[in-house]
Amino acid sequence: MIKNRFSKLYYFKSSYHFRSILCNVNIYRTIINERYILKCQRLYSSSSNDYSITKTRNIGIIAHIDAGKTTTTERMLHYAGFTRRIGDVDDGDTVMDYMKQERERGITITSAAITFGWKDHRINLIDTPGHVDFTIEVERSIRVLDGAVTILDAVSGVEAQTQTVWDQADRYEVPRIAYVNKMDRTGAGFGRTVNEMRYKLGTMPLVCQIPVMKKDNKGNTVFSGVVDFLNMEVLDWDKDSNGSIINKTPLSDKYPISGLFEETLKGRASLIESLSDLDSEMLDTFLELEDPMKITAETIKNTLRRVVLKGQAVPVFCGASFRNIGVQPLMDAIIDYLPSPLDRPAPMASLSSNESVKIDLKENDKLCALAFKVIYDSKRGLMVFVRVYSGRIDNRMLLFNTKTQCKERVNKLVQMYADDVEEIPSITAGNICAIVGLKNTRTGDTLIRFDDTRKNLKLQSIEIPAPVFFQAVEAAGISDEKPLDDALKNVLREDPSLHVYVDPDSGQNLISGMGELHLEIVKDRLLNDFRVNAKLGKMRISYRETATVGKIDHTYLYDREVMGKRVKAQVSLTISPLPENDLGLSEEGGNRVMLEQMIITDDSLDTKEQQENVSLLLPKTEIENALRSGLMTGLYRGPILGFPITKLLIKVNSIKLFGAESTKAAISTCVSQALVDAVKKGNPALLEPLMKVDIELTEEYLGDVLGDLTGTRRGMILGLDAAKSTFDKIDQNINIYAPPDPTYISSSERSEHTVLKSKKVIHAHVPLSTMLGYSSALRSLTGGTASFDMRVHSIGLMSDDQAKNVIREMQGGY
Incomplete structure (x- = not known):
């Protein structure tokens, strides 16, 4: 046993991995063999007792596609001691891109969560996709994150999707730092990219590093390291150690690269001047000392943290992740500048339409957690990712979903490591984990303890974009119908931006999504991951229908015999095109429904009794609910090709009831048919x-x-x-x-x-x-x-x- 242990130790001493572990020697001083290294790292990452909430960082990596998000994350995991070797996107062996579809295409498709340690802090990191088709993954990740790292391509600068994800982070007021990657590429421009951040993203970039460019043996200018403004040091990465060893050289006017010292003085002075404009404490320090070089690195660091937490500015760093340059200072910046859960404002939750409550981050308070992602694992089944805002979740705890009003039981709590997991006993406020065993929980649902009296408590949900492409999917045979239905249910729970519905005419399942690649991935997963024997049709556009005539008044009498009983109701309504400045209501598909001035009469009552007694036969709220349900049914399918109807202003003028014959089903069917007939009369058109x-x-x-x-x-x-x-x-x-x-x-x-x-x-x-x-x-x-x-x-x-x-x-x- 002793011999084996020392042979293992000798092996790691001769490897790059051991060097990277020694960089964080306080954590790994007791490491003996490979197995213990991995176990020690896992315990370090997930133990909630060893690390306070102030030493927790919930961060995300956001960027345009191919900016280097996954490449940078792989280096973080390696330098933190989580992995023995560095994964490569091109080789398809990265930790974070674990899906077969991701490794085949070399892109991130689904956001992956992982927990690791760095300098006595726990980092819960989510690597998000950069493709526009998977914007829902960015949206629901940013919703629960405390901070974000925006990665930019030094050659391409601020790209289209960078602006999209930046706007998403702005909407949730998430503090950010920026990392300009690919500085080793031909045509890289760090200064140009900083300029674009100001003009295209509308932010205040604060440059904390500048690249060091040297001449190689062939006379070409190459990127070799960075200058740290705060400590006035040149950082140079050792190539032989995969970047695990950093050589630090104090910068002076005798440094061999001409002009580097002078440019660093200029940049440091500019950084302090900008901070003085943003922060009163720095201004006082600057006025007192007068010389920017006398201001300590610690003072600058503290000021940078304050302005980042307020959202006033974004520190900018640079590197070349593929060449293993610049990643460790970025990890330090995550610890130094991005917020802990305690630094973020307490979220607000609604108890009713006019009552809200602040959710303070307290472990001993009542539980309040948000489910932000669902994935299907072939071994473990459905796993729900949650962010705990207050209280704690224990294993086997009984929960209550305030949206579905359902009871849920925690079968298992797990800490995620991309596609691998570690079971944990509990999850405390401010942290992120996954729960196995929740049956009815979806993205955006709020979870509380089952014995909590706040049954209507709801956190701000997650905005789901509307799908624009669709295609037919059908089972190859009768025996394949149930497996297909089960697979579609699992896919829908994973991805709320997908919709599945049945065409009433053809009976086909139609699946709609955000784009061509989105549906292509769904198709691949159905056939290969879920092993469903299914056929998918041609991809099509999700059109809409509307009425184009200015105003249509229509009255419809519904009089039928259903299962031996007479059902009857009469509705009078008016439809007209919705004005351009009237956005309508999202739950009504871009239409606006008006029921406020509706007149209700009952033909079975005397005139004098109508207003007093109509509510005794059928309450007004139930009548309105039946009308709204019927209108939604009518709007779901237009008269031309069966696409949803939109851009209509619908006013229900009156409804006539006929005593017990006017059931809720009769009212709903009557108004639905009235709407369809009115749209047919209104010169329907495709949108x-x-x-x-x-x-x-x-x-x-x-x-x-x-x-x-x-x-x-x-x-x-x-x-x-x-x-x-x-x-x-x-x-x-x-x-x-x-x-x-x-x-x-x-x-x-x-x-x-x-x-x-x-x-x-x-x-x-x-x-x-x-x-x-x-x-x-x-x-x-x-x-x-x-x-x-x-x-x-x-x-x-x-x-x-x-x-x-x-x-x-x-x-x-x-």
């Missing part, structure tokens, strides 16, 4: 989703792309701008510092020197139906140099010719 498209490209391809947009894609050009901050100098009126980039010259593979060209941005509205496959088309038109962002803007009226083509195609079957 199509219009996308707001922003395309960034060089001028040489401008004509080709504009011609493609306005031609077959039927787009409307809104404007053409210069890409902000591509080569623009800093606005002298804005007090930010951005270092000069060493060169704007890049080298091609043939060593021919070409100047990086300024870019333009096209803003347009384009029908979604014409944007299918646009990513490939744009690559072809621009040689792969352009990028675009696309999101739903509105629903627009379709031309008669286009509508006829769609009707002909849809009626031709799937």
Whole structure:
């Protein structure tokens, strides 16, 4: 046994992993063998007794696709001692991208959570996708995070999806730090990217590091390290140790790189001046000492933390994660500048429509937790990720879901390590974990103790985007129908941005999602992960229908015999197009329903008794609920192709009841049929989703792309701008510092020197139906140099010719 232990120890001494562990020697001083290393790290990560809530960081990695989120996370895990070797996205062996679909495509599809330790702190990290089709993963992750790291590509700068995820973080007021990655790439521009952060993201970037560029043996300028403004040190990473060893050299005017010392003095002075503008304590210190070099690193660090927590500014760091440069200072910044759960404002929860309560972060208080993600595990079943805001959840505890009003039991509590888990006895306030055994809990549900009297307590839910693509999915045979239904239920619980419904005419299951890649992934999972024998049809657009005539008054009498009983009701309503400035109500599918001035009469009562006794036969609230239910049914399926009806103002003028014959079902059916008939009389028309498209490209391809947009894609050009901050100098009126980039010259593979060209941005509205496959088309038109962002803007009226083509195609079957 002793021999084996020492042989294991010798093995790690000769490995890079052992060196990285020794960087955090206080944590790992008792490590003996490989098995104990992993176990020690797990205990360190998940034990709630060893680390206070002030030493907890719930953070997310957000960025545009291919900015280096997963690559950076893999380095964090390695330097923290969690992994023995560094995973590679291209090789498909990363810890965080564990799904088969992620490893095949080299992209992140689902947000993955992991817990690890760094410098006596526990970090609960969520790596989020960068593709627009999976924006729900970013939305529900940011909802529960306390801070975020935004990663930017030094070559591409602030890209389209970067702006989208930044806006999502703004909406939840999440403090952030920024990391400019890929500084080793040809054409990288740190200063240019800092400028773009100011202009495109509307934030105040505070540069805390600048890149060190050296000449290699061939005379090329290469990225070799960074200068730390706070400590006035040059940080250089040892290549032989996979970046685990950092060499620190004090910076002085004798440093061999010309101008580096002077630029660092300028940058440090600018950082302190900016902090003085934002923070009164720093201003007092600056006025007292007068010399920026006399202000200590600790003072600057404390001030940076204060302005970050207030959302006033964003510290900016740089590196090249793939080359193992710059990651450890980023991890230090997460600890130093991003908030603990105690630093965040207490969330508000509603008890009723007009009563709210603040949820204070106290372990001994009543439990309040938010379910923010559900995943299906083939071994463990459904697992629900929760963020605990107050109280604690214990194993085998009985919970209550305030949205579904259902009782839930915790079968098992687990700490997540991507696709691996560790069972834990409890989870305390401020932390994130997963629960096995919850049957009726969905994304956005609030969980409390079963014996809590606050049965209507609800935390702010998570905004779910509306799907815009759909396709048919059907079982290959009768024996495959149940497995398909079960698989679809699990997929829907995992991803709330997916919708599944049954077409009443064809009887087919229709599944709708956010984009082509989104549905492609769903299809792949159904066939390969769930092993369902199913057929999927052609991908189609989710259109809408509406009435175009100005105003339609319609009265409908419903009189039927159902199962030997007479049911009867009469409804009079008015429909008209919804004004553009009236957004409608989300629960009514973009329509507005008015029941306030409705007159209720009962034909079975005498005139004098009507107003007094109508409520005795059927309460007014039940009548309104039946009317609203019937209208929702009618709006769900339009008269042309069965798409949902939208953009209508619906006013119910009166309803006539006929005593006991007017049941709630009769009222609901009557108003539903009345609405359908009114829409048919109102010259129904098809509507199509219009996308707001922003395309960034060089001028040489401008004509080709504009011609493609306005031609077959039927787009409307809104404007053409210069890409902000591509080569623009800093606005002298804005007090930010951005270092000069060493060169704007890049080298091609043939060593021919070409100047990086300024870019333009096209803003347009384009029908979604014409944007299918646009990513490939744009690559072809621009040689792969352009990028675009696309999101739903509105629903627009379709031309008669286009509508006829769609009707002909849809009626031709799937």
